[in-house]
Amino acid sequence: MFAENENIVLTARKRAETATITVQPLRGNLNALIGSGGNIALLIGKDGKLIIDSGYSTSRPRITDALTKLSPDPIRHLINTHWHFDHTDGNEWMHSEGAAILAHENTKKHLSTTTRVDGWDFTFPPSPAGAIPAEVFDKEKTLHLNDSTIALSYYGPSHTDGDVSAYFVEADVLHCGDTWWNGHYPFIDYSTGGNIKGMIGAAEKNLAGVSEKTIVIPGHGKIGGKPELTEYRDMLAAIHDRVAALKKDGKSLEETIATKPTAAYDAKWATTFITGAVFTKLVYAGA
Ligand SMILES: [Zn+2]
Numbered sequence: 001m002f003a004e005n006e007n008i009v010l011t012a013r014k015r016a017e018t019a020t021i022t023v024q025p026l027r028g029n030l031n032a033l034i035g036s037g038g039n040i041a042l043l044i045g046k047d048g049k050l051i052i053d054s055g056y057s058t059s060r061p062r063i064t065d066a067l068t069k070l071s072p073d074p075i076r077h078l079i080n081t082h083w084h085f086d087h088t089d090g091n092e093w094m095h096s097e098g099a100a101i102l103a104h105e106n107t108k109k110h111l112s113t114t115t116r117v118d119g120w121d122f123t124f125p126p127s128p129a130g131a132i133p134a135e136v137f138d139k140e141k142t143l144h145l146n147d148s149t150i151a152l153s154y155y156g157p158s159h160t161d162g163d164v165s166a167y168f169v170e171a172d173v174l175h176c177g178d179t180w181w182n183g184h185y186p187f188i189d190y191s192t193g194g195n196i197k198g199m200i201g202a203a204e205k206n207l208a209g210v211s212e213k214t215i216v217i218p219g220h221g222k223i224g225g226k227p228e229l230t231e232y233r234d235m236l237a238a239i240h241d242r243v244a245a246l247k248k249d250g251k252s253l254e255e256t257i258a259t260k261p262t263a264a265y266d267a268k269w270a271t272t273f274i275t276g277a278v279f280t281k282l283v284y285a286g287a
Contacts, residue, residue, distance in 0.1 A: 008121075051078045075094050081163060105162070150168055151169060160178075165206070174216045185271075188283075214226065239261060
């Protein structure tokens, strides 16, 4: 799908070896770590560090550096928003330092077996035992740690079939995982149960759960809030409607791409390996 000289997964891991990790304080004892794969959330306190998503393993020294500067407490809890490598590569080392890993049951399933992602032209081997979530949940789970309530909720099939959100209730901060890419067309992983209609549904769920004051952490892109989430949902829905109409008219994928259904959006959203044509293909597959 992606005309790259080197495979996108290998390139991403290599790039992470030198990527800078930026700490962005959010509210209270909650911070974001930006720069290693998916955006990481970090809650500090007497119960030890709680982390949402573990980034690339190649970022370990820089993530460790950032974590140590913030507090000396050990990592006790790690939650994966979904199974993708840019959110779980660091699972093994974080577990080795004491983190219990929690995720949706489908995330455990994909990490436990050989898993092919056609959109990346890559086959992942089963993860090492220490990287696999020891605890899983199906629909909802609530944690009480570091004087915070952390409400985890399953989206249903959207970006993959194992996406969950993490809402820090008192701080009013929502981590959406890869159901939201702020300022980028999203990848949708059809190989492990994702689809465009589920992505739009997840965007609706995100919007319904936030107020104007909520800080929202996307899986990728800058931290934002309701206005940016709204613009993203509108973009997904508009492109889906256009592509679905063309598909209903009997247009092939090639014919649909040729009409450039994303043209009005490309300047703002075609900012990664997901070009307008690639995103059209991802939408067409599920329209
Ligand atoms: Zn992902």
